[in-house]
Amino acid sequence: MRNNKKKTRRSTAATAAQRMVLGGLPQEEEEILQSPLQMVISSFVRDKIAMIGVILFTFIFLCCVFLPYFFPIDLYYQDVTQANVAPGFGMLSVPTQLKNNAQDLSVGSSFSVGLDKDGNVYEWGTFPNEKLKNIPSTSETGKLVQISAGLDHIVAVNEDGQVFTWGNDRMGLASIPMELRSGGNDIKQILAGYQISLALTEDGEMYNWGSDYLLSITYPEGVQGNIDKFAASTNIVMALTKDGEVVPLTNKTSAYTNIPEEIQGNVVDLALTDESAAAVTADGTVYAWGNNIKKTLDIPEEIQGQVVSLTGGRYHYTAILQDGTVYSWGDNTHGQADAPSGTTVASVDSGYYANYAITQDGTVVAWGLKGYLMGTDALGRDLFRRILVGGRMTMTVGAIAVIISSFIGIVIGGISGYKGGKVDNLLMRLTEIVSSIPFLPFCIILSSILGNKISETQRIILIMCILGLLSWPGIARLVRGSVLAEREQEFVTAAKALGVRELGIIFRHILPNIITVIIVNATLSFATCMLTESSLSFIGFGVNEPNATWGNMLTGAQNGQVIENYWWRWVFPALMLGICTISINCIGDGLRDAIDPKSKER
């Protein structure tokens, strides 16, 4: 009962206050009058700059909130082969001249090469190295018949068995063995890999040149001269002997060398990915071994017993079945396991994140990674996806920091302004002390000393708290000033006279009247908090890798070389951050103008 009574009292005070503000206006005229809020909204909507800001910010905000569900990201994912790929979607755009006339196709790291039936070379995609474009002329090479693309170099062989290479020429990639350079051998298979080139003759003799630092190739006794096929990944080279046995060409034992015994002597094809190896036996069954992080070992049951040949990309396999259809499985982040159904193919080349198939009627079909909207960074991570989650992180940190600082600011400013006297003096001195603390240096030192002992998530929370706890003085001063002005108004006197408790007067009666000022200030300090967070992350004392924020995405772009050569690595995050803070500031300015007609005259 008592509670009820109080409620009615309060609402009487509110209506009384309302009556006082609106004055003794006749009731009928109220409809044509605009309420203060309507006035604010309509004048805000008329402000073109502010509206553009609202639209831009809402767009970026919605993108960052919803798009990560459609473009999921593994924060710990890295791939050196995809490092610093320029933005573009041309990786699978097979030239039209090649489409119906293809002899051989090969997938490179972020580019592809193709040979038509006349021996002409075609290259497309994003080139990691300008030297890749120096294709040797036909007069020099004669008619090329096989081609292979690697990380940043290409190996090709002509009718006479002469081997050519272009692209990256460091680490011995240009020093083709003499026997291969002069020709005369029947080359069965060539492969350009990660900083290495490999070739196999019809006699079963294998050659390798380039850097074998990662692979440490050794040929077990009796294998040379008996090799039928080979496969290579960035970790290992494996050979299939003419007796149908799988032999790892290394001394090191690893998950790849753990070959199932029962298949030895019965293998017809071999393929490697970066985490596993797979072999096809004569009865068309696929056996796979290795690690299974990206699901490459989950061989679909329905293809067992029908597989003829197998190729592998970085984290996926593609198989050709007896009836000529293709089937892919494994990692499908870039659609590399979405093999077209219903086409019958003659041959397939898989590599990295893409596949090319030449169908039985001679046309080229491609599936897999088309390219990156905003390119990739130094660790091969897709910038677009990182910008989305980075934006979410930057905005979350900024928003929570603002909520913390606004809350403290409102409470301290409200009490200080309403109470006055000693309390006011004390709280204002406290405000001054906090605002005298040098902001950025303190954030840096606190985050680095406290942040050492805690997990990354706790560290992010810590940064929100530091930002919030150090940036409330501005809001507190503003609220205090507004409360000082409001508390002399008649409706406050009325509320006091009606016996409303002090806290009730502050937060129920005065606060709604100054809420607009608080909103404007919160908007502007949201932009400031985002700026501070990104500055902190930029110099390495905010949110750390692998978590993305727009600030720490720019950390890697601090040297002239990156700024010049890999423009996409800094332009996109910088653009996003810039657009966001500019729009928020425009919105804040627009709101202030809309709320305070006096400032509009300015």
Next chain:
Amino acid sequence: MGKGRYLLKRLIYIIFVFFIISILMFAIYKSMPGDPVEIMLGDSKTTMKPDAYQALYDKTRESLGLDEPLPVQYLSWMGNMLTGEFGYSTQYKQEVINIIGAPMANTVILNILTMFVVFIIAVPLGILTAVRKNGVFDKTVQVLTIVGYSIPTFIIALLAIFLLAVKIPIFPISGVRSAGSTATGLAAALDMLRHMVLPVLVMSVSGIGGITRYVRAAMIDVLRMDYIKTARAKGLREKTVIYIHAFRNALIPVVTITTWWIIGLFGGSIVIESVFLWPGLGKMLIDGLMQRDFAVVLTMQMFYVVLSLAGNVIMDIAYTLVDPRVRLEN
């Protein structure tokens, strides 16, 4: 109350604030990772016998005063800080006091030059936009200033490097003097100036954005006042009205914001110094944190605190200079 007494009162208050912040600093100092005794004893822990080490440990601990109660420790630490004994830098193998001279000079030069550039541009621009309020020029400047203070300085830095050091290589990307330069005197000064162009430019952009807007807002408020109308009615020249009557009154709010901006400028130059590899205090602070050289870190922190408080004192003095009414307050 006279100006002198007002200033004295503020000074006492600021000393009080310094005391409070120094307690905070002491708390940071105590919470720094690593046992100072172990750091001082170095590798003798592994070479000495456990009992002997323990004895040495206790002795060192006593000599460092670490067994005293916290308030006593605080007082002696504060005493050291105030007399310039900032401790021993593990990174430079020297007393901190001996190594902060050059970085301090670098930072101060950089910031003073930035302030100079900002005021030369922002104040006239603010006055001009206020006088031609709502014109095309004003609107354009308004938009540009929003952009200027909204974009983080490090993005402006990247842009500036891209345009003025990479695409059109007129200015050096980083550092304080050309590698291998043996120039002295004027040539050395010019070389340093050339290296300063980009950092100063970048730091000025956001400053110009903010200060221009404040000057403009303050000027517009003042230009509406009755005494401006009076001045115009007296037939004074428009220039006199604006620069003598209006601007002097507009200075009062500008002084407040300028002080905060200058303090923020020194803090913000940490980012710029790390982008341009400018060997100043900010870079020293970051390097110190990276190398876990906490004596340096704490000294840098102390510098920023003192600077911030000095800013407050200067603001008070400036108030009494620009606003004669100040002495009537309080």
